[in-house]
Amino acid sequence: MALNNTIYQSPVFQQACTQFDLAADILGLDAGLRERTKRPRRCVVVSMPVRMDDGRIEIFEGYRVQHNLSTGPAKGGIRFHHDVSLGEVAALAMWMSWKCSLAGLPYGGAKGGVVVDPRLLSANELERLSRRYMQEILPFIGPNVDIPAPDVGTNEQVMGWMVDTYSNHKGHFDPGVITGKPIALGGSLGRREATGEGVAWFVKSYLQDLGIEPENTTVAIQGFGNVGSEAGHALYHWGAEIIAISDYTGGVHNPKGLDLKAAQAWIAEHKTLQGFPGGEPITNEQLLELPCTVLIPAALERVITDQNAAKLKCRILAEGANGPVTNKADAILAERADIEVIPDVLCNSGGVIVSYFEWLQNQQNYYWSKNEVFDKLYRMLAKAKASVEETKKKYGCSRRTAALVLGISRVAEAKAKRGLFP
Ligand SMILES: NC(=O)C1=CN([C@@H]2O[C@H](COP(=O)(O)OP(=O)(O)OC[C@H]3O[C@@H](n4cnc5c(N)ncnc54)[C@H](O)[C@@H]3O)[C@@H](O)[C@H]2O)C=CC1
Numbered sequence: 079m080a081l082n083n084t085i086y087q088s089p090v091f092q093q094a095c096t097q098f099d100l101a102a103d104i105l106g107l108d109a110g111l112r113e114r115t116k117r118p119r120r121c122v123v124v125s126m127p128v129r130m131d132d133g134r135i136e137i138f139e140g141y142r143v144q145h146n147l148s149t150g151p152a153k154g155g156i157r158f159h160h161d162v163s164l165g166e167v168a169a170l171a172m173w174m175s176w177k178c179s180l181a182g183l184p185y186g187g188a189k190g191g192v193v194v195d196p197r198l199l200s201a202n203e204l205e206r207l208s209r210r211y212m213q214e215i216l217p218f219i220g221p222n223v224d225i226p227a228p229d230v231g232t233n234e235q236v237m238g239w240m241v242d243t244y245s246n247h248k249g250h251f252d253p254g255v256i257t258g259k260p261i262a263l264g265g266s267l268g269r270r271e272a273t274g275e276g277v278a279w280f281v282k283s284y285l286q287d288l289g290i291e292p293e294n295t296t297v298a299i300q301g302f303g304n305v306g307s308e309a310g311h312a313l314y315h316w317g318a319e320i321i322a323i324s325d326y327t328g329g330v331h332n333p334k335g336l337d338l339k340a341a342q343a344w345i346a347e348h349k350t351l352q353g354f355p356g357g358e359p360i361t362n363e364q365l366l367e368l369p370c371t372v373l374i375p376a377a378l379e380r381v382i383t384d385q386n387a388a389k390l391k392c393r394i395l396a397e398g399a400n401g402p403v404t405n406k407a408d409a410i411l412a413e414r415a416d417i418e419v420i421p422d423v424l425c426n427s428g429g430v431i432v433s434y435f436e437w438l439q440n441q442q443n444y445y446w447s448k449n450e451v452f453d454k455l456y457r458m459l460a461k462a463k464a465s466v467e468e469t470k471k472k473y474g475c476s477r478r479t480a481a482l483v484l485g486i487s488r489v490a491e492a493k494a495k496r497g498l499f500p
C-alpha cells in the first residue's frame with residue numbers, strides 16, 4: 079500500500095486535512111498548489127533495536143515526518159507514546175507547519191514519534207532508546223534542516239541525550255539541532271514554561287476581551303503534564319481557581335479550588351494524580367463537561383467529539399493540546415456563540431516560539447534573561463492574536479479557520495514563489 083494511503087487512513091490526519099480544506103477553499107488554492115501544500119514532504123520510518131536491562135533485544139518503531147521544508151528548517155517535537163502512528167505524526171507535522179507560519183517563524187513543520195510507553199522503561203533503557211532514535215534520524219536532521227524538541231512523553235533529559243548523540247557524531251557540540259534542552263546544554267530560560275505560559279497568556283487576553291476578572295474565573299485542565307501544569311500554575315498565580323485537573327489515570331475535582339502545589343508534590347512522590355486527596359475523583363470524560371469558565375484540554379487529540387461538544391459548559395475552550403477537537407465537534411462548536419475557541423495552532427504556539435528563541439541564542443552563542451524571553455514571547459503572541467481576529471472578521475469564519483488561513487497562505491505563497499523544477 080502506498081505510504082500516503084496509510085497516512086490518509088488515520089483519523090487524526092483526516093481531521094487535519096478537513097481543517098486544511100476549509101481554509102484552502104477560502105484562499106481559493108488551485109488543485110496543484112493545494113495538494114503540494116497539504117502533503118507531507120518526507121516520512122522517515124525507522125526500526126530501533128535496543129538492549130533491555132534483562133539482556134533481551136527489543137525492536138521499537140519510530141517516525142519523523144517533515145511536512146514542509148519550503149520556508150526554512152522543519153521544526154517540531156518528538157512524542158514517545160504507545161499509541162503513536164505514522165498518520166498521527168503526519169497530522170502533528172502538518173499542524174506544526176501552520177503554527178510556525180502563523181507565528182511568523184522562519185521554519186517549516188515536522189514531528190517525530192516512537193511507539194513506546196516510556197513509563198515502562200528504566201532510565202537506562204529510555205536513554206538507549208532516545209540515543210538510538212537520534213542515531214537513526216540523524217541523516218535527516220540538523221540546525222538548518224530539521225530541529226526536534228519535546229512533546230508528549232519526552233522532556234529536557236531526553237533532549238539532552240539526543241543532542242549529545244548528535245554532537246558526538248558530528249565531532250563537536252552542536253546545540254542548535256534540538257530545542258527544549260537542559261539549560262546546562264544551551265537550553266533557553268523559559269522554554270520549560272513557554273507552552274503553558276502562552277496558553278495562559280491567551281486565556282487572560284480573551285477573558286479580558288469578555289470582561290471576566292480573575293476572581294470570577296474557574297479552570298478545568300485535562301492533562302497535567304508540561305503544558306497543563308504550567309498553564310495551571312500561571313492562571314493560579316493570576317488569581318483564577320483551578321477546579322479540576324487530570325492525567326492518564328483520571329482526574330480530581332474541587333469546586334472550591336485545588337491546591338496546585340500540593341497536587342504537584344503528590345505527583346512528584348506518587349508519579350500520578352491517582353489518590354490525590356484534594357478533591358473528588360472524576361473521569362477524564364467528566365472533567366470535559368464540568369461547568370467552568372475555561373476548559374483546557376492539554377493531553378491528546380480528539381477528546382472533544384460530536385458526543386460531548388454540545389455538553390461543554392465552559393466560556394473559553396483553550397486548546398493546549400494539538401488537535402483535541404474533531405471536525406464534527408468543530409461544526410457543533412461553530413453554532414455555539416457561548417464558547418470562544420482558541421485553536422491549537424494559536425493557543426499552544428508559545429512553546430515553538432521560545433524554541434525559536436533557544437535556536438537563535440544557540441546560533442549567536444549569546445543568552446537572554448527570562449524577562450527578555452517572555453517580553454519577546456508576549457509581543458509575538460499579541461501579534462498573532464491580532465492577525466487571527468482580523469482574518470476571522472474579514473472572512474466571517476471560525477477562529478480555527480482564520481488561524482489556518484494565515485498559516486497556510488504563507489506556506490502556499492512561498493511554494494508558489496519557489497516554483498517547480500522544469
Ligand atoms: N511540550 C510542548 O512544548 C508542547 C506540547 N503541545 C501539546 O500539548 C499536549 C500535552 O503535551 P505535554 O504537556 O508536553 O505532554 P506531557 O507528556 O508532559 O503530559 C501529558 C499529560 O497528559 C496526560 N495524559 C496522557 N494520556 C491521557 C489521556 N488519555 N487522558 C488524559 N490525560 C492523559 C499525561 O498523564 C500527562 O499528565 C500534547 O497534545 C502536545 O502535542 C503543544 C505545543 C508544545
Ligand SMILES: O=C(O)CCC(=O)C(=O)O
Nearest residue numbers: 154155227229429430433
Ligand atoms: O518547540 C518545538 O519546536 C515544537 C513544539 C511542538 O511540538 C508543538 O508545538 O506541538
